[in-house]
Amino acid sequence: MSRSRLRLLLACLAALAIVIPLAWMWQASLVPATYSVMDMGTLDYGGGPEPAAGAMDHGSSGDMGDMGDMGDMDMAGMEHGATTSVADLVTKADGPPDVAVDLVAAQGEVTLASGRKVPGYTLNGTSPGPQIDARQGDLVEVTVRNESVTDGMTLHWHGVDVPNADDGVAGVTQDAVAVGEEHTYRFVAEQAGTYWYHSHQVSHEQVIGGLFGALVVHPARGSRNAADSDTVEAMAVAHTYSGTRTLNGEEGDVPFVAEPGQRVRVRVVNTDNGPTQVWAGGPYVVRAVDGYDLVEPTPVTDRSVTLTGGARLDIEVAVPDDGSAVRLHVGGATALVLGPEGSVAPEVTQPTEKLDLLSYGSPADLPFDVSDPDRTFDYDIGRRPGFLDGRPGLWWTVNGKMFPDVPMYVVREGDVVVMRIHNGTSEDHPMHLHGHHAVVLSRDGVAATGSPWWVDSLAVDPDETYEIAFVADNPGLWMDHCHNLPHAKEGLVAHLMYEGVDTPYRVGGALENQPE
Numbered sequence: 001m002s003r004s005r006l007r008l009l010l011a012c013l014a015a016l017a018i019v020i021p022l023a024w025m026w027q028a029s030l031v032p033a034t035y036s037v038m039d040m041g042t043l044d045y046g047g048g049p050e051p052a053a054g055a056m057d058h059g060s061s062g063d064m065g066d067m068g069d070m071g072d073m074d075m076a077g078m079e080h081g082a083t084t085s086v087a088d089l090v091t092k093a094d095g096p097p098d099v100a101v102d103l104v105a106a107q108g109e110v111t112l113a114s115g116r117k118v119p120g121y122t123l124n125g126t127s128p129g130p131q132i133d134a135r136q137g138d139l140v141e142v143t144v145r146n147e148s149v150t151d152g153m154t155l156h157w158h159g160v161d162v163p164n165a166d167d168g169v170a171g172v173t174q175d176a177v178a179v180g181e182e183h184t185y186r187f188v189a190e191q192a193g194t195y196w197y198h199s200h201q202v203s204h205e206q207v208i209g210g211l212f213g214a215l216v217v218h219p220a221r222g223s224r225n226a227a228d229s230d231t232v233e234a235m236a237v238a239h240t241y242s243g244t245r246t247l248n249g250e251e252g253d254v255p256f257v258a259e260p261g262q263r264v265r266v267r268v269v270n271t272d273n274g275p276t277q278v279w280a281g282g283p284y285v286v287r288a289v290d291g292y293d294l295v296e297p298t299p300v301t302d303r304s305v306t307l308t309g310g311a312r313l314d315i316e317v318a319v320p321d322d323g324s325a326v327r328l329h330v331g332g333a334t335a336l337v338l339g340p341e342g343s344v345a346p347e348v349t350q351p352t353e354k355l356d357l358l359s360y361g362s363p364a365d366l367p368f369d370v371s372d373p374d375r376t377f378d379y380d381i382g383r384r385p386g387f388l389d390g391r392p393g394l395w396w397t398v399n400g401k402m403f404p405d406v407p408m409y410v411v412r413e414g415d416v417v418v419m420r421i422h423n424g425t426s427e428d429h430p431m432h433l434h435g436h437h438a439v440v441l442s443r444d445g446v447a448a449t450g451s452p453w454w455v456d457s458l459a460v461d462p463d464e465t466y467e468i469a470f471v472a473d474n475p476g477l478w479m480d481h482c483h484n485l486p487h488a489k490e491g492l493v494a495h496l497m498y499e500g501v502d503t504p505y506r507v508g509g510a511l512e513n514q515p516e
Helices: 003-029 059-068 075-080 486-487
Strands: 040-042 097-109 117-123 129-135 140-144 157-158 182-188 194-199 212-218 231-241 244-245 253-258 263-270 276-280 284-288 303-307 314-316 327-329 333-337 375-388 391-398 406-409 416-421 427-432 440-444 457-460 465-469 477-482 493-498
Touching: 040 457, 075 427, 097 129, 117 129, 129 140, 157 493, 194 263, 194 314, 231 327, 276 314, 284 465, 303 493, 333 416, 375 406, 416 457, 457 465, 465 486, 477 486
Parallel strands: 040 406, 097 140, 129 212, 231 263, 253 333, 375 416, 406 493
Antiparallel strands: 097 117, 140 182, 157 194, 194 212, 231 244, 263 314, 276 303, 276 327, 284 314, 327 333, 375 391, 416 465, 427 457, 427 477, 440 465, 477 493
């Protein structure tokens, strides 16, 4: 063989050594046009007991390609045996609702308070959509009609531990609501607090575009946590529309009329993908985080507090006695100005120090024992190049693997669960577990020493490691994902699955369910 032919042969072999693995990786990354989330990734039992043989056979990503030929057949039901459908996990309360709300979702333009129009989505003609107010124990019924959202839409009750059928995740707990169709959500508002609702269909576009609103569950009358007559409440719903920061849909300073000496409980909601800093022009008290009141919180001065994407803070501020106003900043471009009508609040720069919720407030006993958990899970966040559904790029990973080869965390009802979340990337991630609240046990090995810090949306910064714990007390199939929604679209999503629960819904398919 001549040298030229040998060189050509070697070059071809070298090319094949590159092309064949790449072709295999591309093929392995493909996701079928329709599939059940029950059949992705691998089952992770967290060191707990596994179900009896054959009771819960689980597909793997390697099998997903075969599912594409099954159409809309109930593969999960065939593979997993007799189970409870998420569609049957509903509120048991009968009778008329205490709170009934009708919403109409539309796609088009959002008109900001300045009059500027931006493309987006509205509910009943506005964004944010109407605030929904309920009292603890109320039966809430919300019917949404999709007037013109072309991709379909849903409503997810962010932070509200609703029954699984009402979680509002397209392709997991329901089908997307198509144009001209409607869907009714029905749940008991059991936990008082500050929450919000938003679409969970093409959420990385629809939430950013304005398809959301606030939900406030007020404490039951006469309860220990009921607001006293000297305290008034204000909303501060932060959102960025096409690069413009707003509070309650308004730009710049947003006035709120309050009398001298009056205390104002400001319910702050961060609907954006990234974190924001909150601080005041005077002392303030963080009363609640993600719907849970803190134990014996103390006044804070010269510090800001981080509010991650999807999270909420209830912050109490006292209006000055001298007739002036106080400014509560939510990010650098927007502020709520609290004081008498026409009063002026002095400017205040962002503090350099941050409040650490790990040691804020007073400790209290937890309602469950975390010393010997039933399940212990790892959620390691990484990033690496590869293919995601045939697309090359730099993608997020969970425990070293890219979607759809992500873990399915399996629990039994009643389990005490400890989860370790590590962020091995250079970006922060607001991690959101549906259907449950978790308590923070430690950060980077340092144990929590303040008030029990309950979260449903937790900021995990680069190189940070958190340990959180929760009780598996809400059966279903629940998303556990990054609430920087483009990150979820890029693969940073896993699920928490209860034994004996299955879903009839499919991602993709004729209804084009796209939860992220």
